Amino acid sequence: MLLKQTGLTLLGQVDSSLQGSDSSKLAEGAVQALVGLMIVFTALILLSLFIAALPRVLAMLSTVWPEVDEPAANTSHTDSLVADDGAVLAAIGYVLHTEFQRQLETQDSSGQNS
Amino acid sequence: MEILTDFFGTTGFVTLTWGNLIMILIGIVFIFLAITKDYEPLLLVPIGMGAIVGNIPVAADMGMSVYDEGSVLSYLYFGVEYGVYPPLIFLGIGAMTDFSTMLSNPKLVLLGAAAQIGVFLTFFGALWLGFGPKEAGAIGIIGGADGPTAIFLASKLAENLLSAIAIAAYSYMALVPIIQPPIMKLLTTREERLIRMKPPRKVSKREKMIFPVAAFLISTMIAPGAVVLLGMLFFGNLLKESLVTERLAQTARTAMIDIVTILLGFAVGASTRAGNFLTQESLQIFGLGALSFAIATAGGVLFAKFMNLFLTEKINPLVGAAGVSAVPDSARVVQMVGQQEDPHNFLLMHAMAPNVAGVVGSAIAAGVLWSALT
Numbered sequence: 001m002l003l004k005q006t007g008l009t010l011l012g013q014v015d016s017s018l019q020g021s022d023s024s025k026l027a028e029g030a031v032q033a034l035v036g037l038m039i040v041f042t043a044l045i046l047l048s049l050f051i052a053a054l055p056r057v058l059a060m061l062s063t064v065w066p067e068v069d070e071p072a073a074n075t076s077h078t079d080s081l082v083a084d085d086g087a088v089l090a091a092i093g094y095v096l097h098t099e100f101q102r103q104l105e106t107q108d109s110s111g112q113n114s
Numbered sequence: 115m116e117i118l119t120d121f122f123g124t125t126g127f128v129t130l131t132w133g134n135l136i137m138i139l140i141g142i143v144f145i146f147l148a149i150t151k152d153y154e155p156l157l158l159v160p161i162g163m164g165a166i167v168g169n170i171p172v173a174a175d176m177g178m179s180v181y182d183e184g185s186v187l188s189y190l191y192f193g194v195e196y197g198v199y200p201p202l203i204f205l206g207i208g209a210m211t212d213f214s215t216m217l218s219n220p221k222l223v224l225l226g227a228a229a230q231i232g233v234f235l236t237f238f239g240a241l242w243l244g245f246g247p248k249e250a251g252a253i254g255i256i257g258g259a260d261g262p263t264a265i266f267l268a269s270k271l272a273e274n275l276l277s278a279i280a281i282a283a284y285s286y287m288a289l290v291p292i293i294q295p296p297i298m299k300l301l302t303t304r305e306e307r308l309i310r311m312k313p314p315r316k317v318s319k320r321e322k323m324i325f326p327v328a329a330f331l332i333s334t335m336i337a338p339g340a341v342v343l344l345g346m347l348f349f350g351n352l353l354k355e356s357l358v359t360e361r362l363a364q365t366a367r368t369a370m371i372d373i374v375t376i377l378l379g380f381a382v383g384a385s386t387r388a389g390n391f392l393t394q395e396s397l398q399i400f401g402l403g404a405l406s407f408a409i410a411t412a413g414g415v416l417f418a419k420f421m422n423l424f425l426t427e428k429i430n431p432l433v434g435a436a437g438v439s440a441v442p443d444s445a446r447v448v449q450m451v452g453q454q455e456d457p458h459n460f461l462l463m464h465a466m467a468p469n470v471a472g473v474v475g476s477a478i479a480a481g482v483l484w485s486a487l488t
Binding site: 026034036037043046048051054058 | 224
């Protein structure tokens with residue numbers, strides 16, 4: 001019932017009546033174009049109003065359900081990435097260890113030389 | 115010798131028509147423009163090569179074109195003919211689209227609606243030129259500047275015009291940097307082009323997660339015909355914003371959209387067989403498409419100026435031109451034209467808001483036309 005009152009149904013009725021002369025066909029086409037544009041505007045105006053209201057609704061909601069930073073960031077990592085993270089850390093650790101060892105050996109040898 | 119003579123009679127050198135030659139040249143021009151001018155290369159290269167492939171004349175009994183039942187090309191064309199590829203492309207677009215700028219400035223959504231005036235005026239223009247209502251609806255959607263939407267609607271309403279509509283839509287999308295700037299400059303003053311807009315606010319993760327589901331419900335309750343396109347668009351966006359399906363989002367916005375783009379572009383190109391494509395109707399469609407695109411651009415710019423009559427924080431009217439949904443090209447054009455006046459004015463982020471709203475708007479317009487005209 002509600003749908004029958006929308007512009008969409010009106011548009012359909014106009015289309016089915018496209019039987020007359022060219023001028024009436026054009027007149028009906030103009031109505032179709034106008035109603036179609038109005039429907040697009042209605043949808044996007046409602047979308048715009050929803051977007052405008054959303055921060056306020058969420059602000060109220062956050063008093064009972066506070067938003068946590070990065071709530072699911074970790075779960076977006078795949079297993080392989082987590083494994084890779086470990087591997088990268090191990091590699092960095094190995095390089096640092098090797099570098100420190102090399103520096104210590106250099107200091108020792110320079111101490112012995114002096 | 116007779117065998118050789120018979121064979122020569124089946125070669126392209128003998129059976130090639132002027133129409134085939136013209137289409138092959140058009141295909142080469144597409145590839146040339148994509149490579150040298152960087153005009154939508156991801157689309158023009160597959161379409162151009164497809165046009166060349168589709169216009170090599172073969173013997174009638176070999177059945178190799180997209181229109182021959184059982185041919186390999188006909189299977190590739192299936193996704194175009196039945197509107198399978200466009201929703202898959204929308205899935206990828208959704209997975210790569212960041213709606214943050216739109217969420218931070220909801221007023222700009224209206225510019226995406228205003229640009230759809232091009233769709234409906236062209237629909238009327240096509241009726242005036244003598245096209246039937248279904249064909250007029252399919253032609254009008256070219257003004258949405260959205261190739262997948264144009265293909266989807268043409269496959270539903272006017273399959274006979276599909277290749278002409280698809281080529282027109284993609285050609286004009288590629289020509290955004292040429293078509294839009296003169297209209298934008300003509301309709302704005304220098305002072306208007308210099309307007310700087312407030313930086314967008316930070317949008318919370320929760321807003322971004324809620325938006326795709328809510329926006330889908332709002333849009334499709336009003337225009338149920340847009341369920342398929344918007345369903346896939348917002349599904350793709352939910353994959354991105356939910357933060358728990360990053361792998362799926364990554365696939366949708368990279369490998370999957372690339373595969374579908376290749377198949378869609380090539381199949382559309384291959385469908386431009388001279389006999390089907392080089393008609394008076396195609397010329398009219400190209401003319402209407404250009405008109406549609408120009409009206410859509412003007413509609414967005416003029417509506418931004420109209421909104422400025424009531425707003426304290428003015429919108430740079432150039433941003434209105436991004437209401438056509440050629441993402442992100444029209445937003446880039448806005449940035450380029452804006453920076454010609456003021457090199458320190460960054461309009462790209464602001465222009466992305468009507469740009470993505472335009473995607474939603476053109477899908478709704480397609481849904482409305484489909485619902486009304488079937």
